[in-house]
Amino acid sequence: MNPTALRAGFWILAVPLLIAALGLTLQGFALVIPNMFFDWAFYLEVLTAGLLQGVLYSLVALGFVLIFKASGVFNFAQGSMVLFAALTMVGFIEMGLHWTLAFVVTAAVMVVLAMVVEKVVLRPLVNQPHIILFMATIGIFYFLDGFGQTLWGSDVKVLDIGIPKQGLTILTDVFEYGIQINAFDLVAALVGAALVAVLAVFFQYTRIGRALRAVADDHQAALSVGIPLKTIWAIVWSVAGIVALVAGIMWGSKAGVQFSLALIALKALPVLILGGFTSIPGAIVGGLIIGAGEQVAEVFLGPLVGGAIQDWFAYMLALAFLLFRPQGLFGEKIIERI
Amino acid sequence: MIYREAGQFKTSYTADQSIFPIRQDRIALVLFGLVAVLAVPAVASNYFLETIFVPFLVFAMAALGLNILTGYCGQLSLGTGGFMACGAFFTFKLATAFPELHIVVVFLLAGLGTAGVGVLFGLPSLRIKGFYLAVATLAAQFFLVWMFNKFDWWTNYSPSGVISAPPRAIIPGYFVTGSEAGPITKYLFLLVFVAILALVAKNLVRSRIGRSWMAIRDMDIAAEIIGIRPLWAKLSAFAVSSFYIGIAGALWAFVYTGSVEALAFQIDRSFQVLFMVIIGGLGSILGSFLGAAFIVLLPILLSNAPAALGLHISVELIAHLEFMIFGGLIIFFLIVEPHGLARLWQISKEKLRLWPFPY
Numbered sequence: 001m002n003p004t005a006l007r008a009g010f011w012i013l014a015v016p017l018l019i020a021a022l023g024l025t026l027q028g029f030a031l032v033i034p035n036m037f038f039d040w041a042f043y044l045e046v047l048t049a050g051l052l053q054g055v056l057y058s059l060v061a062l063g064f065v066l067i068f069k070a071s072g073v074f075n076f077a078q079g080s081m082v083l084f085a086a087l088t089m090v091g092f093i094e095m096g097l098h099w100t101l102a103f104v105v106t107a108a109v110m111v112v113l114a115m116v117v118e119k120v121v122l123r124p125l126v127n128q129p130h131i132i133l134f135m136a137t138i139g140i141f142y143f144l145d146g147f148g149q150t151l152w153g154s155d156v157k158v159l160d161i162g163i164p165k166q167g168l169t170i171l172t173d174v175f176e177y178g179i180q181i182n183a184f185d186l187v188a189a190l191v192g193a194a195l196v197a198v199l200a201v202f203f204q205y206t207r208i209g210r211a212l213r214a215v216a217d218d219h220q221a222a223l224s225v226g227i228p229l230k231t232i233w234a235i236v237w238s239v240a241g242i243v244a245l246v247a248g249i250m251w252g253s254k255a256g257v258q259f260s261l262a263l264i265a266l267k268a269l270p271v272l273i274l275g276g277f278t279s280i281p282g283a284i285v286g287g288l289i290i291g292a293g294e295q296v297a298e299v300f301l302g303p304l305v306g307g308a309i310q311d312w313f314a315y316m317l318a319l320a321f322l323l324f325r326p327q328g329l330f331g332e333k334i335i336e337r338i
Numbered sequence: 339m340i341y342r343e344a345g346q347f348k349t350s351y352t353a354d355q356s357i358f359p360i361r362q363d364r365i366a367l368v369l370f371g372l373v374a375v376l377a378v379p380a381v382a383s384n385y386f387l388e389t390i391f392v393p394f395l396v397f398a399m400a401a402l403g404l405n406i407l408t409g410y411c412g413q414l415s416l417g418t419g420g421f422m423a424c425g426a427f428f429t430f431k432l433a434t435a436f437p438e439l440h441i442v443v444v445f446l447l448a449g450l451g452t453a454g455v456g457v458l459f460g461l462p463s464l465r466i467k468g469f470y471l472a473v474a475t476l477a478a479q480f481f482l483v484w485m486f487n488k489f490d491w492w493t494n495y496s497p498s499g500v501i502s503a504p505p506r507a508i509i510p511g512y513f514v515t516g517s518e519a520g521p522i523t524k525y526l527f528l529l530v531f532v533a534i535l536a537l538v539a540k541n542l543v544r545s546r547i548g549r550s551w552m553a554i555r556d557m558d559i560a561a562e563i564i565g566i567r568p569l570w571a572k573l574s575a576f577a578v579s580s581f582y583i584g585i586a587g588a589l590w591a592f593v594y595t596g597s598v599e600a601l602a603f604q605i606d607r608s609f610q611v612l613f614m615v616i617i618g619g620l621g622s623i624l625g626s627f628l629g630a631a632f633i634v635l636l637p638i639l640l641s642n643a644p645a646a647l648g649l650h651i652s653v654e655l656i657a658h659l660e661f662m663i664f665g666g667l668i669i670f671f672l673i674v675e676p677h678g679l680a681r682l683w684q685i686s687k688e689k690l691r692l693w694p695f696p697y
Binding site: 131134270277326 | 408414465466469470474476480483488612613616620654655658659660661662663664665667668669672673676
């Protein structure tokens with residue numbers, strides 16, 4: 001049995017155990033602390049809601065990872081790309097396009113945006129320290145925020161592409177009232193899974209995908225075997241743009257298209273720490289852990305300290321995690337250790 | 339022609355080690371100081387003092403603090419807003435709990451408290467660096483703002499969550515905080531206070547401890563091998579930097595705005611200060627001031643420019659255009675001069691030495 005399969009098997013076994021252990025711990029707390037409420041069905045409901053929320057975090061984190069892997073740029077503008085893509089899509093739908101058509105047009109816009117970014121920002125800054133490139137992406141962040149809202153206005157917009165939103169009740173035979181799941185979250189999870197599958201195939205089997213992986217491995221070696229770095233960067237930013245578009249559609253139809261979407265990016269950062277900056281599976285798993293962890297903490301532990309701990313819980317979780325595993329769950333081992 | 343050091347010989351170690359070794363620099367500094375102390379309060383209107391000079395000095399202080407950490411010690415931090423909030427709320431609690439304490443002492447104590455918090459959140463830097471550390475400092479940002487917002491003990495149970503600066507005088511009769519404080523007193527107080535702390539910072543980075551920060555920044559492993567303890571170097575950088583940032587936060591809340599809520603120290607504030615440091619120049623005290631001036635002035639110019647040009651644009655559009663121009667300018671600056679305004683100043687000084695001859 002190869003080690004990958006072994007590891008996968010281990011995690012498939014370990015995850016339900018971990019969930020059960022977390023539940024038991026919370027139940028223990030609830031017994032000791034009088035004003036804490038705990039119920040298994042409710043716990044599972046919160047957990048699934050959190051996991052499905054986590055999928056959306058993963059979608060944003062995915063864009064970060066793609067760009068970081070290929071160009072070593074920590075793209076802070078990913079969040080505003082999500083906002084910009086969603087705004088553009090809504091704009092085209094309001095012009096009367098069918099949403100599939102609007103999707104294609106918006107994807108084209110994101111590709112153009114990627115090429116412009118590559119030409120105007122990245123190319124002149126080649127060989128600068130990482131912090132300069134990072135600052136440049138914050139510049140892109142501000143620019144895109146302003147640009148998107150100048151073009152399309154800053155009102156909260158509704159993005160409806162016909163995803164069902166009613167609640168579903170499952171497991172009614174196990175628990176008295178069953179577990180409520182939002183159909184929309186399920187669709188989002190499926191879309192996320194499909195996107196990851198498409199990306200995996202793209203990276204594994206296409207010519208461009210291989211070139212991307214080569215660049216991610218070693219810029220110089222990739223250049224020396226004739227892979228055009230500039231084209232690759234434009235492609236990576238395009239792919240990240242399209243991922244941002246998908247994330248934007250999902251977030252937009254869930255919460256409305258508004259300025260706060262750009263700040264979703266901040267929630268993707270602890271996901272990256274948890275998963276590692278360079279790992280696509282890491283982004284997914286990290287997103288799930290952050291989503292579930294933060295939801296459970298908010299619902300069960302939040303009332304004890306006054307609520308709204310969602311704002312920082314993910315960061316603290318990531319921080320605690322860093323102390324034990326600085327490279328993240330799936331990150332490269334050759335992290336700069338001190 | 340005027341700016342040339344030919345003929346100025348140093349005859350003692352003290353002269354050799356002085357911060358401004360060139361006589362013309364010293365003369366310029368004295369003139370600059372006279373203008374800042376005498377001419378600015380006499381000429382500038384209250385509006386200019388309140389909206390440009392006071393925030394500029396406060397931000398210069400914050401930029402100074404972040405520059406020590408990021409520019410000199412190489413530890414990227416996005417928690418500046420949180421540390422500023424720390425300084426502001428510590429000052430508020432101290433000032434209301436001990437009304438007889440002098441306000442400068444309160445500011446310094448709040449700075450020390452913030453330094454402690456900074457060391458606490460600097461601990462992860464012993465394990466990680468680069469962007470991982472940047473994200474870790476975000477934990478400080480979000481946690482601290484949440485804490486000050488959530489627990490109304492910090493605001494003395496004010497129902498709105500807003501703290502207002504109690505009136506305090508620097509010397510009897512001259513108020514620097516509270517509603518009676520005049521803009522000129524505020525400005526002069528800030529000027530002196532910031533100048534003294536900037537001088538301290540300048541000397542710190544030239545001393546043994548500053549050199550150990552720079553060694554860590556340039557190559558941590560090599561620094562460790564030549565006998566610098568990374569733990570001490572990094573944590574002291576976090577402490578000193580947080581001290582400055584905490585005082586900046588206190589000045590922001592008490593001298594600049596007079597009343598403030600925790601939400602004024604959101605992540606935007608962190609980025610704003612980071613921009614100042616990068617645009618001004620990483621690892622330069624002068625750069626902190628130049629960057630602060632640039633970032634404070636730019637939005638004011640941008641929002642007044644359309645009216646000055648006679649264009650009539652809606653307020654909302656102006657806000658969005660401001661964002662665009664701001665972002666664009668930052669990218670432009672990074673491309674043209676990644677080392678910041680301080681480097682431009684350096685280059686122009688080099689040019690000035692040769693002027694009017696080409697070489």
